[in-house]
Every structure is written in structure tokens, then in C-alpha cells.
Amino acid sequence: MKKDKPKYKQIIDAAIIVIAENGYHQSQVSKIAKQAGVADGTIYLYFKNKEDILISVFEEKMEVFADNLKEILKENISASDKLYKMIENHFKVLASNRHLATVTQLELRQSNLALRLRINAILKNYLTLLDTILKEGIENEEFENSVDIRLARQMVFGTIDETTTSWVMNEYKYDLVGLTEKVHRLLLKGITT
Amino acid sequence: MKKDKPKYKQIIDAAIIVIAENGYHQSQVSKIAKQAGVADGTIYLYFKNKEDILISVFEEKMEVFADNLKEILKENISASDKLYKMIENHFKVLASNRHLATVTQLELRQSNLALRLRINAILKNYLTLLDTILKEGIENEEFENSVDIRLARQMVFGTIDETTTSWVMNEYKYDLVGLTEKVHRLLLKGITT
Amino acid sequence: MKKDKPKYKQIIDAAIIVIAENGYHQSQVSKIAKQAGVADGTIYLYFKNKEDILISVFEEKMEVFADNLKEILKENISASDKLYKMIENHFKVLASNRHLATVTQLELRQSNLALRLRINAILKNYLTLLDTILKEGIENEEFENSVDIRLARQMVFGTIDETTTSWVMNEYKYDLVGLTEKVHRLLLKGITT
Amino acid sequence: MKKDKPKYKQIIDAAIIVIAENGYHQSQVSKIAKQAGVADGTIYLYFKNKEDILISVFEEKMEVFADNLKEILKENISASDKLYKMIENHFKVLASNRHLATVTQLELRQSNLALRLRINAILKNYLTLLDTILKEGIENEEFENSVDIRLARQMVFGTIDETTTSWVMNEYKYDLVGLTEKVHRLLLKGITT
């Protein structure tokens, strides 16, 4: 399996660094190869083409989000607590890897539509897990019975995403993880008194 | 004033059509010129460079959102109702101009970081007006006193934006404006019972 | 019409020189552009791609052969004399333009199959004119009634082509046009006593 | 001797198949290795480089033509009959191995000039044997005393080659060997009555 070979991960990690430091459009394959310490051609032994590197970056790293979330779902806690832990996990992973945060929140969005559609397909798994939390909460009667799952999911994800992007754009100058509580409260209770 | 000359608007409108139909990366200056019915060189009599066209597209069209919102703010209604009208306005403008929706939600995001930062600067005006609603609501005691304005703004904008993007990606196949009520309720009351 | 613009012919002529002097595989577009005294990009205002340059070289120059041959066919002379003049014309055109001779006899044959098929399609016109001479000769009873036109055409063209290629490979060191008489005699009478 | 080891022939045969099926420019060393059932590196234990494989393909297979022709020359028959048998042999060998015919008539000609010059050197042996037939015929007074040997050789070879190439390009759709008699007659008697 190619994904288990050391060079595969080496190139993925190099790509994240190069993209974070140079920006999406200034991240030539040769630059990634140099950062990874391999020849240009070696890249093509592990990836079909440049797009494939980018997809794989996303795939590999999204796995962390999804895997963590799956663990959370197994815990014997309320849906509300699960939501809390999900937000916290999302913030923690990105706060602990700013290069990755820059890449996912800013750079990868400059890719063309075709690539973004593929990225969305990967994201879908993650969002489906979020749906599970929401459904569970409704069944528990923790969450409003009348809530539209799709809209709720869009609010939760949109809020997390916008919050993270703002944090990156403000050059990480405040504590992202520290916002978990407030974000969680907002999503649960809204802004009204 | 260049902006008042007919060719200025002619080129802006051509740009929206070309980008919506061909995608960001397939929207060459020559294609925009052709759609606008002018020579390639003529573009440069009205715009400094290609980036300037795109900025101007955003500027011109964001004005509609901001202008409408300013009107709403003048009305003698509750902060909650203002928020409702803001969401409705946002959805209405984009639902009535699908080309524009595709361009702002999908295509323009493929632009480079520099351009996106400038776009964000334009967006800021709009978000500042949103802040005004939130502050007013807090003063009125309609909204929670403890609410973090920045987070609340990110939730409101993140939710609206994510909802709209999903609608575009789903090829406009449901009624966006019809979601206003539900979105408004979610933002105000959250998802809890 | 692009073909009538001076730069079109300028690029064609440059291509012949570059290919003759550097060989097919060492004739980069940039080299042709430099020889033609234009920018690389200018090439693409006149030709669809590199292959199109090569096709056009052949097309433009084959026209000379075919046009001359059409003139010969109009003359009021025997089929045998027409054949003589055709061979002479073929030899004269190539002997007077060694760059062109090198390109058609050696370099262009290294092109890929697709290109060679297109070149053959152009050649077909020329060979059809040759068929006309052969048919006329048979009707006149100058040529054997039993002669298979296709085979005769292949012999005539194969012999002319092989003779010319040998002359090029021997670095033009003998007089090609001077061979006309002998080649003509061989084709007419064969090698027997 | 390397040439006697089984892998040598194995690779030669693999090369013919791969080139015939994929075309010259799509016949990578790795593809030939795979077809031969050896590792890429193994190729280089038997051949100096890629060009050497191709030269060897030609060398090995031309031997059949030359060996057969040498047998014919030993026979106690007229020069004219020897020429007949030579043509027949040429057609038979290629008609019975269409892969080889495609490779020699179409694909190998796309090689670079250096390779083609080396191929011509191999061909020279064959053509020298042809010269022997022609000289014998002149001494016998079967063939015209005044015939220019080089030109006659070029006519014979040019005609055979052109005929074979046409047959390949026409996808072998007629009987090549069946043309022997007519080709022989044309070469001996020409096209005149």
C-alpha cells in the first residue's frame, strides 16, 4: 500500500508546509519535492498528479477530524456534550497545526471547482457524523423537534468554519480553543435572552 | 467619473456572466471583452488590471446588500425583526440573480489570497452593519447581554453563507428565500428545546 | 486570411531552416520563433499548435510540386514526356532547396503516425496527378495495357523518393537533376535488355 | 554470448509486439520489460540502451531477409528469376508477420536520424546482395549493359518498400505476395509497351 510508505506521508507533510508558506498558486510541484527531500519525478510514483496531492492532503487530515468524532459518538454522554466535544476537537486540531489551518481555511479554497467538489465529498462524511449528533439530540428531546437537520448542520458547520477562518485571517492572535464554550452556547441557545 | 460611463457597467455585467458560465479560471480578459462587445485593450481604459475587474464586480454588487441593509436599519422595528429582514434580503438578492450567486459563493473564492483579502475589506462594511443590529439588540435586552459580538456575527454570517453556498451547490433546487424563517429562528433560539 | 499575412510565411520558412539544421526532435517552438524573429506566443496566433506548423510546411511546399505538375499536364506532349518532366520537376525543386529536401526526405518522417497520415493525405493529390499521366499513357497505347495503375504509381513514386532520399543521405554530393534521364528510362523500359 | 541467452530473444520479441501494438512513441522501456516478463533494469543487462534494443530488433529480423537471399543467390537460376525470388521472399516474410511489417514500415521510421542511419547500415548488406543480382544480370546480358547499378537498386528497393508500406497503411487488406509477378514484370520491362 502506497499510503503506508514513509515517502507518501513525507510528501503530504511537505505539501502542507509549502502551501501554507507560499500560497496555493505559488506551490509548484518542484517546490514540494524539494521540501520533501525527493526528486520531482518521485512525486509521481506516489501521486497521480498535482491535484491528487492536494486531495490526499485533505483526505489524510480530515481523517483525524472524523476519527476523533467517531470516538466521541461512542461515548455515553448527552448530544449536547457530544456537540461540545466536536467543536472542541475541531478547534484543537487546527489550533495545534497552524500550517494545516491555513491550508484548509484559506489556500485549498483557491483550487478549481472540480477539486473543491472532491474535497466536499470528503467533507460529507464528517457532516454526516454531525447529523448523527443532531438526530440523537432530537430523539432525546435535548434539541427542538422542529429543527431542520440540514439547516442546523449548516449553522453548526458554517459557524465553526467562519470562526476558524477569521482566526486564521487574524493571524491566530487569539485563543481559538478558548472560544469553544461560547460557540457551543450560541449554537444551543441562540442569541436571544 | 469612470464608473458612470456606460462601458464600465457593461464590462462588470459581462464579467459576471462570463465567470458564472465559464468558471473563474476560464474567464480570460479577452472573453469578458468579447461578451461586453469591446476590444481587449478597452478594458484597460476602465480597469487597472484583471483583479480590478473582479474587485469592482464585488464592490458594485455588495453595495446592493449594504444599501438595502441601511434602509432596514432605519426602520422602527425590533432588532430581531431587523435580523429577519437582513437574512431575507440576503437570500432575495442572490435568489433573484443566480449568476451573481454562483460568482460570489463559488467562483470568486478561487481567486488568490490578495484578492480575497480585498473582498473581505468590502465585506467588512456589511458585517459592521450586522454588528449594529446585534448591539442594538443587546441594548434593548432582546439579545443576551453576555453574547460575544464577534462570535455572534460569525455565527450569523457563517450560517447565511453556508446556507447560500449549499443552495448554489445543489443547483438552486430548493427555495432559498423560504428558509428565512427557520434560519432566523435557529440563530435566535439555537437548537435546544 | 492568415496564410496571406507576412508572418505566416516567415514562420513556415523559419521552421524549414530550423528543422533542417537541428533535426526534427531538436526543433523546439521557441527555436522556430527565434529564427522567425517573433515571440513564442506569436506562433500561436498563426498556428493551432506545433503539429500544425509542420503540416503547414508540407502543405505550402507540396503545392509547388502539384502546381507545376498541373501545368505539365496541360501541355500537348506525350505521356512519356510528361513523366519525364514530372521527375525533372521533382528533382529540380528539391535540388534547389536543400533545406526543404532534408526536411521532407528525412526529418518529417520522424513525426508521429497521426502527423504522417495527414501528410499522406496531402501527398495523395500529387499521386492522383501521377495516376492521370499513367492512365493517359495507357489510353494512348504508350504504356502497357496490362499495367496495374496502383503498382506503377508505387514504382514511380517509390523510385523517385528513394533516389532523392539517397541523394540527401549522401549529402547532396552528386547531381540529382542529372539523373532524370536515367530514372525515366528505367521506369519506362525496366532493367532488361 | 548474450544473443544466445533466452532473455535476449525474449526482449526482442517483446519489443516488436509492444511497438506494433502501441506505436513507436508509446513504447517505453518499462512496457517492453513488462511484456518480456523481466524487470526494467534487466533490459540493461542485455542492451546498452533503448536505441540498442531497436537496432537489435532490426538486425535480428533483417538477418532473415539476408540469409534467405543468400540461399537464393546460390541457386543455379537466371538473374531475373533470382530477382523474382527476392521480391517474393521480401513480401512473404512481411506478409507472414504483420507485427514486424508494421514495425519496420511505419514505426521504426519515427526514430531519430542517428538510429535511422544505423538501420541503413544494416540494410546495406541486403542492398549489396541485390547489387550482386543486378551485376550478374548485366554480365549475363539479361539486363541492359547501360543500367546504372545504384539507380537500379534504388528503383528495386524503392518499389518494394513503397509497395509494402502502402499495403501496411491499407491495413493488409489485399494479398501482398500475390503482387510479386506484377512487380517483377514492372521492374524488368518498365511501363512501356
Next chain:
DNA sequence: AATGAATGAGTCTTCATTCAT
């Protein structure tokens, strides 16, 4: 004000060959 022909910088990918095992 308007034109549009000309410019030229910039990059992904392939594949023959090597060499440590």
C-alpha cells in the same frame, strides 16, 4: 476613446537510465 496584434514569462509531467540490494 478605441483597437487588437504582439509579447514572453512560467510549470507540470514523462521516461530512459542508474544503483543499492
Next chain:
DNA sequence: TATGAATGAAGACTCATTCAT
């Protein structure tokens, strides 16, 4: 002998921008 992972050089084409008319 045999392997196959790794190397790295090399080139066609696009398109934003200019400027002579």
C-alpha cells in the same frame, strides 16, 4: 543475475498586458 525505486532534465502552450495606430 535480477530487481524496481529513485532520479531530474526538458518543452509546448496560455493569457494578462502593452502600445502603435
